[in-house]
Amino acid sequence: AQSVAQPEDQVNVAEGNPLTVKCTYSVSGNPYLFWYVQYPNRGLQFLLKYITGDNLVKGSYGFEAEFNKSQTSFHLKKPSALVSDSALYFCAVRAFGAGNMLTFGGGTRLMVKP
C-alpha cells in the first residue's frame, strides 16, 4: 500500500525567510508526487508534480520541490516566504498498482508571520 507522511502539523516562518514543508512517501515502484495548497474556504490548488527527470521541480507561485529517491522525500520549498503563502499544504503520491488513487498526507499548516 502507498502512503504519505507530512511529519509537521504546522510550520512557522518569518516573511522573507526560506520555507520548507516536508513530505516522505512509501510506494512499491516509482512514485509520482504532487503538492497541493488549500486556502481557507477554498478547494485544493495544484502547485507542482514530479513525474520523472530533474529532481528539482518548479511550480506555481515561486514554489519548488526536491525529489530525493534515497530518502523517499519530496520536500516543498520557497526561497522567500510571503504572508499570503499561509495556507494548508498537502503532499500526495500515486504509483502503479494502486489504481488511479491519489493518496494524500495529513497536511501541514504553513504560517508566515510579517
Next chain:
Amino acid sequence: DSGVTQTPKHLITATGQRVTLRCSPRSGDLSVYWYQQSLDQGLQFLIQYYNGEERAKGNILERFSAQQFPDLHSELNLSSLELGDSALYFCASSERAGEITDTQYFGPGTRLTVL
C-alpha cells in the same frame, strides 16, 4: 479558479436524510473524482468516473453512490446520513482516464453538516 464547479457550497441536513452533491468538471476533462475531507480521516478518495463509467473505487460507503451523466457532470448521493458524514466533499477532474501522471484539478468543495 480551477474550472471545476460544485454545488451547493453548503448543505445542512438531519440524520437519516439523503442529499445530492453536484460537480461539473473542467471543459474537456473526462474523469471526475470524489473526495471526502474530514478532521479525523483527512482527505480520502471515494470514487472515480471516466466518460460515464465507474473507473476506480476507494473508501466509499455503501450508503454513498455516484454517477456521471452524458454531459460529464457528476452527482454524489449520500443517504441515511449520520453525524460522522459531516465533512467537506471535493470533486476533482482530469483530462484522461486517470493516467498516473495526470493532474487532478479540484473544485471549491461542498461543506456538508449533518445535525
